[in-house]
Every structure is written in structure tokens, then in C-alpha cells.
Amino acid sequence: MSQVPLMESSEADLAATPAAGDGLRRPARRLVGRRGESWVPYVLVAPVALFILLLAIGPALFTVVEAFFRVNALDPPTRFDGLGNFRRLLDDPAVRTSISNTAIYVVVGTLGSTLLGIAAAVVLQRPFRGRSLVIAVLILPWALPGVVEGILWTGIFDPNAGLVNGLAQTTHLGSGDAVLLGQDRIQTIALIELVQVWQIMPLSALLVLAGLQIIPGELYEAAQIDGCGSWGAFRRITLPLIRPAVAVAMVQAVIATLNVFDQPYVLNGASRTASSVMMQTYFVSFQDLDFGEGYALSLLVTVVTLLVSLAVVAGIYRKVEL
Template sequence: MTRALAEAHSERAGAPHAAGAPLARRRRRIDLLPYALVAPFALFVVLLAIVPAAWTIGLSFFHDAALDPPVRFAGFQNFITAFSSSSILQSSGNTVVYMVVGVVLSTIIGTAAALLLQTSFRGRSVVIAVLILPWALPGIVAGLIWVNVFDANTGLLNSVLTSLHVITDYRVWVGDNRLLTVFLIELVQVWQMVPLSALLILAALQNVPDELYEAARLDGCSGWALIRRISVPLARPGIAIAAVQSVVATLNIFDQPYALNGQADAGASLTMQTYFVSFQNLDFGQGYALALVIAVATVIVSFGVLKLVYRQVEY
């Protein structure tokens, strides 16, 4: 009798635990679900971003040249040797010019285009679709298109300028003068970057309430005052993102100068020199060092531009 009562008591005592066990397991599965969903993306980032970055950082301090084995620790020698080269120093200067011209022009033109597209008009969707086309082109394709524009013998630019009597003879536009070469190559990249900048800034402008414009008009604000006091300040998050993407694109420019000017130093960028050092000279240690310099410069300049331009907006 006592044993039967004890067994019945134990069954009643264990019943809640038995009923609660599936619920606890279900809760554990639900808690693990977000991690399971994020895991593939996290693995992708680790394998394709963090691991190569760590590999680059590590090997940039080693002498790794296929024509001068074996691999050995070199400290900062790769950086010193790389930046002792006149070609790399000139390419660094070119890259700075690419960045300054590209960021300024793409941001200003992108902001102007976004302000024009902010108002509704007939054919607006068609204009936006056409605007996206340059951005959709690969950089090497855009470069080859503009080769026909700048060609010294049959180029469209020479043809138009001679027809308008601006110049009397056909000229070499790309490759003759260093600053002109860099500027014209960067114009091609700006032509490609402006659509994305305009769309990013336009997205920020679409979030500005119409009531703010109506109230400003009632207070007597002109169109220019609306742009200066409402549109541009409230679109600064979008402008900041557009400027940062321009920084990343210009500091890593490769396709346009390679298509327009080949391997000539006049328009070479630091990314091009990284390619030449790594795959032509087969000095992978210096290539890793240059890649690390470009990556660090991109992060620092992007952060600086973000801090300079970005402001939190509250409506």
C-alpha cells in the first residue's frame, strides 16, 4: 500500500516535468533559430572577408617573391621598398587626385540630380531608368566606350572641338599630360558613380515630409532657401553614404585607367601598381603590403568623410 502511494505520488510529481520538457525543448529551438539563419552569412563573411584580410595582413610582413625564394620574415621592408619606387609614389599621388575629384564631383552632381528628380514630372521613371545605365556598366566596358571619345585620331571629342573651331588640330587627350589624363579618367568614373549617388540621395529626400516644405513656403522661403535649409540638411545621411561609396570606388580605381591608358604611369592608380607588382613582378609580399595600405586608407578616409558629412536626422 505504501509502495503504491509512493509510486502514485512520484508519477504526479513527475507529470509537470514530463509536460514541460517538450516546451523547454521548443523554446531552445526557437532561441537557436536566429543564429541558424545568420550562420550562413556569417560563415560567408568569415571565409571571403576576414580570412583573406588576416592572410593579407600576415603575409605583408613576409618576403614572398616567386623569383627570390624562400618565404621569410621581412618586417616593414615590403612597405619601405614599395614606397621607395617612383612609380608607386606617382600612382599614390594619382590616386589622391582620383579620390578628391571623384568624391567632390560625384557628390555635387548626384545631389543636383536628386533634387531635380525629387519633383514628379512626366517621364520621371524613364529618366531614372536611363540614369542607371552608366552605373550598370562594368568599369572596363565604360573605359572602352570612352576610348572612342578620347582617341587622338578618330575620337569624338577631337571631331566636335575641331568642328566648333575650338581647336585647330587633333590632340592627344589621355597620356600626354599627367594631370589632364587623371582628370579625364576620373570624369569617366564620375559618369559611372553619379547614378548611384543620385539614387542614394534621392532616397533620403523622399523621407522628408512635405509639411516642412509647405510650412517654409508659407513663411516666404524661396526655392533656393528650401534647398539650402531643408533639402540638403535633411538629406545628409544619404549624401554621407554617397560620399563614402565614392571614396571606396575612387581609392580602388582600376578598370577605367587600365582601359584608357594601359600600363602607363601617367594615369596609373595604386590598385594598378598592386596588380603589376604582384602578377608581373611576382613579388607577392609587396603586393600584400600595397593592398593593406589601400585597405587601411579606405577605412580611415571613409570614416573621416562619414564623420564630416553625416548628421542624424529626426522629423
């Protein structure tokens, strides 16, 4: 009877005793941080993150450096020029014209796409029959490439067989052969901006619509009980609560309008009438082969885009707590 516990204890001791070779083995290392957090997700994401950093930050740093050098294929070799590229750009009448045109694009495009986006989002807020189809059709202009849209609207604005001139002739509001693009600067910019607003408005509408979905219906019911009308509820409830979504919509519109290239180039060609800064960057870099000025102009556009976007966020965005 007394030997049984001894045998059990001895077997237990043997099982707990490490083998002779186990002392030489190194403990397995796990990818675990000091706080017990696993490093495996970070290791898996690291290659993609490194690729994105190299793809984005690498060219950006290269542009910043080369903007201060004289890089001209027709005037070698490359040499340090300080602020010379920036001075020559500001002295160029074509660049100044493109800057003023782009300023109009930014103001009209941002305000137009945001206001129309808010209106479309309010209409689409309540479910109705065919709502999904309407949203799908609404997204289509945003999904199309800018070049395709430019070609499409070129046919609409065509002076010979365009839709606009055809309607003008049918309604006896014009001769039907008017040249709409390239003649008057303001008219040309307005028509080009009409095309761009048509493209970027759907994204603004979807962003604002997403913001509307998080507003509780009880707020509108309480406002209605208190005697608040539709406009009052929109002004006191809807607008304050969708400010974060409106800020995001305005930022994406600012970025799109500051970097507009496809629509002016396809609709108006190389004419200065409605040229944008990005068009001028293309002309300076690849037609004049002055890459130093092209880098400098790209750097200016990047800095202005960042500053304007930050200003929009600071002025419009407000944290909402429901």
C-alpha cells in the same frame, strides 16, 4: 446517480495519469532561448554568415600576415621581413606617383559625384512625365562594368575617329587628331575621372533621392509661408536633412575612387601618367611577382579607405529626427 461522477472522475484520472513508458521518455527540446526567443532563424542564417566571414575575414587576415613577409617568386623562400615591404614601396617612384594620382582621383571623384548626385536628386525629387525613364537611363552607367565603360570612352577619346576630336574639328576648335590621353598628366587624370564620375554619380543620386523622399512637404510649405525662397529652403531644410544620405554617397564614392583600376588601365594602359594605387598593386604582384609588396600595398589601401571613410562619416553624418 452517485456512480456517474465516480466514473467520470476515474476516467479523468486515468487520462491525466501518464502511461508506464512515458516516464522513460525525454522531454522534447525546442530551439528556444532563455527569454523565449527562437534560435531557428539564427541556425538557418549561420551557414551563410559563416561563408561570408570566411570569404571576407580569411583573405584579410592572410593579407595582414603576409604583408610583413618577403614573398617573392623570384627570390625564394618566404621569410619574415618586418616593415621592409613598406619601406621599399615608399621608396619606389612609381608607387609615389600612383599615390598622388589616386589622391586626385579621390578628391575630384568624391566631390564631383556627390555634387552632381545632389543636383540630379533635386531635379528628380518632384514627379514629372517620363521620370521613371529618366531614372532608368541614369542608372545605366552605374550598372555597366568598368571595363565596358573604359572601352566605350576609348572610342570617344580616340585621336583618329573619336567623338571629341570630331567635334573639335567641326567647330574649328582643334585639328581633330589630338592625343587626349597619356600626354599631359593632369589632362589624362581629368578625362579618366570624368569617366569614373559618370559611373558612380548615379548611385550617389539614388542615395540622395532616397533621403529626399523622407522630408515632409509640410516643412517646405511652412518655409514658403514664412517668406523663404527656393535657395533658402534648400540650404536650411534640404541640406541639413539629407546629410545622412550625403555621407553614405560620399563614402561609396571614396571607396570607388580609392580602388579605381578599370578606367585608368583600359584608357591609359600601363603608363605612369595616370596610374592608380590599385594598378600599381597589380603591377607589383603579377608583373614583378613580388607578392609581399603587393600584400603590403593592399593593406595600406585598406587602412586608408577605412580611415577616410570614418572621417567622412564623422564630418558629414548627422542623425536626423523628423
